[in-house]
Amino acid sequence: MTHYLDFEKPLAEIEGKAEELRAMARQNEDMDIEDEAKALDRKAEQLLKELYQTLTPWRKCQIARHPERPHCQDYIDALFTEFTPLAGDRNFADDHAVLGGLARFNDTPVIVIGHEKGNDTKSRIERNFGMARPEGYRKAIRLMEMADKFGLPVVTLVDTPGAYPGKGAEERGQSEAIARCTEKCLQLGVPLVSVIIGEGGSGGAVAFATANRVAMLEHSVYSVISPEGCASILWKDAEKMREAAEALRLTAQDLNKLGVCDHVIAEPVGGAHRDRAATIEAVKNAISGMLADMANSKPKALIQDRRKKFLDMGSKGLAA
Amino acid sequence: MNWINNYVRPRINSIFSRREVPENLWSKCDECGTMLFHRELSDNLNVCTQCGHHMAISPRDRFAGLFDGGIFVEIDVPQPVTDPLGFKDQKKYPDRMKAAQKKTDEKEAMLIAEGDIGRTPIVAAAQDFSFLGGSMGMYVGNAIIAAAERAVELKRPLILFSAAGGARMQEGILSLVQMPRTTVAVQMLKEANLPYIVVLTHPTTGGVTASYAMLGDVQIAEPNALICFAGPRVIEQTIRETLPEGFQRAEYLLDHGMLDRVTPRTELREELITIVRMLMKKSPAIKGDLPAPGAQFDDTPA
Numbered sequence: 001m002t003h004y005l006d007f008e009k010p011l012a013e014i015e016g017k018a019e020e021l022r023a024m025a026r027q028n029e030d031m032d033i034e035d036e037a038k039a040l041d042r043k044a045e046q047l048l049k050e051l052y053q054t055l056t057p058w059r060k061c062q063i064a065r066h067p068e069r070p071h072c073q074d075y076i077d078a079l080f081t082e083f084t085p086l087a088g089d090r091n092f093a094d095d096h097a098v099l100g101g102l103a104r105f106n107d108t109p110v111i112v113i114g115h116e117k118g119n120d121t122k123s124r125i126e127r128n129f130g131m132a133r134p135e136g137y138r139k140a141i142r143l144m145e146m147a148d149k150f151g152l153p154v155v156t157l158v159d160t161p162g163a164y165p166g167k168g169a170e171e172r173g174q175s176e177a178i179a180r181c182t183e184k185c186l187q188l189g190v191p192l193v194s195v196i197i198g199e200g201g202s203g204g205a206v207a208f209a210t211a212n213r214v215a216m217l218e219h220s221v222y223s224v225i226s227p228e229g230c231a232s233i234l235w236k237d238a239e240k241m242r243e244a245a246e247a248l249r250l251t252a253q254d255l256n257k258l259g260v261c262d263h264v265i266a267e268p269v270g271g272a273h274r275d276r277a278a279t280i281e282a283v284k285n286a287i288s289g290m291l292a293d294m295a296n297s298k299p300k301a302l303i304q305d306r307r308k309k310f311l312d313m314g315s316k317g318l319a320a
Numbered sequence: 321m322n323w324i325n326n327y328v329r330p331r332i333n334s335i336f337s338r339r340e341v342p343e344n345l346w347s348k349c350d351e352c353g354t355m356l357f358h359r360e361l362s363d364n365l366n367v368c369t370q371c372g373h374h375m376a377i378s379p380r381d382r383f384a385g386l387f388d389g390g391i392f393v394e395i396d397v398p399q400p401v402t403d404p405l406g407f408k409d410q411k412k413y414p415d416r417m418k419a420a421q422k423k424t425d426e427k428e429a430m431l432i433a434e435g436d437i438g439r440t441p442i443v444a445a446a447q448d449f450s451f452l453g454g455s456m457g458m459y460v461g462n463a464i465i466a467a468a469e470r471a472v473e474l475k476r477p478l479i480l481f482s483a484a485g486g487a488r489m490q491e492g493i494l495s496l497v498q499m500p501r502t503t504v505a506v507q508m509l510k511e512a513n514l515p516y517i518v519v520l521t522h523p524t525t526g527g528v529t530a531s532y533a534m535l536g537d538v539q540i541a542e543p544n545a546l547i548c549f550a551g552p553r554v555i556e557q558t559i560r561e562t563l564p565e566g567f568q569r570a571e572y573l574l575d576h577g578m579l580d581r582v583t584p585r586t587e588l589r590e591e592l593i594t595i596v597r598m599l600m601k602k603s604p605a606i607k608g609d610l611p612a613p614g615a616q617f618d619d620t621p622a
Contacts, residue, residue, distance in 0.1 A: 163530075165550030165558045170568060171576050175529035175549040183503050183535060202487075202496060203530045203549065210500040224487045224496040224527070234409035234489060248492045249405045258404075260493050307504050311465070314458055314494035317404030 005062045007051065014044040048270045055219065057245035061227055063219040064198045065161075068273035070280060072099050072114035072157045075197065078280045079287070080105055080112055086143060088135075092172060095136030097128040097164070100143045105155065106288060111147040113140050113208060114157030117198070130199075131164035134177035137207055141177075141184045144192075153191040153291055156208040161226065162201035178207045185210035186306055189299025193290040195265070195283055196220045196252075197272075212306050213290040215263040216252035217279070219271055222260065223250035249318065259313055263290070349373055365585045374522060374542050374585055378424070379431035379446035382481060386444065386589055392435035395443070397428070397466050400458035405492050413490040420452045429454045429484070430463040434470060437479075438593035438605040443471040446481040449523070453485035456528050460488075461498035464532055468505035477515035477596050482533040486526020499531035506535045515599040517592065520547050520570070520579070538595055540581045540588070541570035547578075 004012040018040035021033045055063070063069070076083050080103035087094040100113040117130035140156075147154045163174055185192060185207070194211035200222030209222070216222060225233075227245035232238040255261040265286045268275035294302060346355050351373035360369060365385050366377040377385075384390040407413040421427065429451040434443045445467045447454045464480070471478040487495035509516045518536030520529075522545035530549050541547060548568040556563060566572045570582045583591050593605045 163549060165554045167555060167559060167561075167563060167567070170548055170550065170555065173534075173576075173578050175547075176534040176578060178530035178549070179499075179503065179532075179534040182500050182531060183507070186500060186503055186507060203499060203527055206496055206499050207530075210503075222493060222496075224492055225489055230489050243409070247405070247407050247409060248489070250492065255493055258493060260497060307507075310497060310500045310504055313497050313501065314404060314491075315401070317401035317494075318406065 003067055005059070005066065007059055007062070011044055011047050011051065014040055014047065018044065045269075052269055052271065056242065057221070057248070057251050058227060058242040060219050060251050061199075061221050061241075061245055063271045064221045066271060066273050067119070069198055070272055070276045071119065072116040072159055072197070074276065075157055075280060075283060076103065076112060076114070078277075079284050080110075081107075083112070086146075087139070089138035089142060091135070091138060093133075093135045095128075095133050095139055096126050097130055097132040097160070098136035098139055100139055102152075105153075105291070108153070108291075110153045110155055111143050112155045112157070113143055114197075115160040115204070115208070117159060128164055130160045131162060132160065132204055133164050133166065133169040134172045134174050137177035137181040140208065141181050144181075144184045144188055147190050148188050151190055153193070153294075154188065155287055155291075156192070156194040156211065158194060158196045158200050158205045158208050158222075159198035160201045160204045161199055163204035175203075178203045181207035182210050186310075187303065188306075189302055191291055191294040191297065191302060192306070193287060193294075195286065196222050196261070197283065201226065210306070210310065212294060212302060212309065213262050214260065215265055215283075215286045215290065216255060216261045217265050217272060217283070218252055218267040220252055221245075221250040222252075222255055223248050254318070257318055259316075347375075350375060367585050372543070372584065374544065376449055376483075376522070377585070378450065379426075379448050379481070382446050383431065383433055383435075383444060386437055386592075387433070387435035388437060388439065392433040392444070395432045395434055395466055395470050397430075397432060397459060397463045400462055403490075404458065404494050405490070407490040407492065409490075416452065416490065424448060424451045426451055428459040428463070429456075430460045432463050432467040432470075434474065434476070437589060438597070440593055440596055440600070440602065440605070441474065441476050442479055442596060443467050443474065443476050444479045444481070447483045447528075449483040449485075449521075452488065454483045454528075455485055455488035455495070456498050456502075457488035457491040457495045458498065460484075461501045464502045465505045468508045471514055472508050472512045475512070475514065477517065477600060478509055479517045479519065479592060479596070480532065480536070481519045481521055482524040482528055483521045484524060484526070484528040484533075486528060496527065499527050502532040503535065506532055515596060517595065519588065519592075521545050523547070525549070525551055534578075537599070538581075539579045540583050540591070541573065541579050542585055542588070543570055543582055545570045547573050 018037045021037045025031045025033045083103040085101040099116045103112045115130040116127045118124035118127035192211040193213045194209040196216040198220055227241035228238045230244040231240035252264045256264050265282050268278045272279040345358050347361055349368040352371040354370040366375040383392045403413045429448045432445045516536050517538045518533055520541040524533050524547050546568055552563055573579045574582050
């Protein structure tokens with residue numbers, strides 16, 4: 001059962017009709033509906049193409065949050081071998097919103113870290129909807145230190161609505177944990193590449209995406225605040241999220257112009273969830289390319305490269 | 321009648337109008353409601369003389385109270401692209417900026433300066449909450465980087481007073497990337513083995529807390545300052561329960577191990593001098609009245 005977004009309603013109708021026709025034909029063998037059904041398929045395909053050609057920033061947010069979009073675990077399962085999850089921050093707990101561990105990427109050992117949102121009610125609750133607590137960042141710091149010690153590249157997969165706004169998270173130093181994680185990213189003498197696969201929500205995202213190279217999937221978003229949050233503050237009306245999404249320039253395309261995202265990874269027509277295998281393959285190629293770029297870089301050069309990237313960032317604005 | 325009209329009435333009027341005190345002479349304490357005479361209040365660094373409540377203080381006034389003889393030299397901040405995104409909500413961002421500049425008489429939300437405190441040379445940075453909520457955009461990022469670079473150049477400690485609602489939404493992602501940018505500034509100081517002292521003032525929240533404001537060698541907060549990542553209202557909406565008394569206030573953070581000290585503003589200067597001089601391996605400060613700034617004084621340890 002495909003999950004349709006609100007703007008995909010017309011598409012849902014056409015695809016639903018085609019499905020109905022086929023269901024009827026299955027019951028009644030004399031019926032010849034194939035031509036009609038195929039015509040509907042073509043119409044749906046055409047409509048899908050049109051819808052996805054001119055996506056507004058808000059629609060991109062919706063796609064980035066699509067429940068069937070491939071998540072961190074899907075990428076880890078498909079792109080990495082010998083994934084060995086490593087748990088815990090050695091202080092308080094293991095944060096299930098953050099996956100991390102040793103793995104091989106194209107046979108090369110790496111550390112992979114990412115936010116996992118979960119796929120059903122149970123796993124979403126377990127993963128806290130991809131919202132990390134301080135322990136998640138502290139686990140990431142620990143794993144990055146390990147990567148640095150053993151000279152392993154770090155790959156981060158970003159997909160979070162943001163850091164978890166909870167009582168315990170604040171008491172245990174949410175801000176300090178994020179600040180230290182960003183700091184750790186900047187200190188790594190190994191290549192750090194980041195892919196924003198869905199939502200790049202605020203400080204929770206930047207703590208993992210302070211990388212040498214940042215790639216974003218075509219319909220992923222990366223923002224200082226959610227469009228709803230921004231709308232409720234600046235428009236005093238959370239329903240103005242469409243306007244806020246527009247104003248925030250949070251799409252991969254705009255961020256590419258701003259120099260925040262180095263590489264936009266094309267998604268299949270209709271978004272990553274309509275062809276997961278193709279999306280995962282595209283992400284693989286992007287990671288390979290980014291890692292290959294830095295294969296011969298020395299630790300000091302990697303640190304300098306990352307620093308310079310951020311110091312120079314935004315110096316030209318969108319006009320660039 | 322002429323005499324009454326021309327002389328007595330104006331006299332009476334002037335006596336009454338004189339009793340209508342101009343607004344800016346008296347301030348009301350936000351906490352206890354006491355009316356405080358402006359000079360008394362500013363002499364006490366905007367701390368209520370009755371209840372000790374810490375009211376906001378502008379970076380300029382703070383520096384005037386911090387540096388020896390109130391003398392400091394402003395450090396230039398590289399001007400970033402204005403309105404990088406062409407941001408418009410109900411107002412245009414450049415209009416909001418102009419209004420903030422008019423209101424505060426400042427260019428932006430951070431002031432950086434160099435000077436001496438207790439004859440100890442430092443670089444200082446202070447954030448201005450009255451300027452668009454002290455929000456961190458590219459200018460604030462540039463200011464912190466410039467302050468750090470100057471501190472490294474002069475081999476001085478950096479003392480930073482934070483106050484902000486968080487990142488400046490109107491600069492979108494470019495405000496978010498100030499988190500790593502300012503972290504680079506902190507690293508410059510660390511690599512030069514120079515002290516970086518953060519004084520968290522009311523309120524310090526969001527992306528500011530989650531970057532340079534939490535990375536100090538010494539973390540001091542002013543009493544009762546709200547210090548958090550997510551604000552109490554956001555948390556209450558999320559977890560749907562009332563938060564404990566004093567939650568996310570300076571003393572609460574101190575109890576939870578997130579701060580080194582909570583120090584009243586009136587004692588802050590002395591404390592900063594003491595800490596900085598120890599970290600810089602200088603001799604103890606001499607208490608009491610200091611000679612006029614500029615007077616030659618050898619304070620390097622023998």
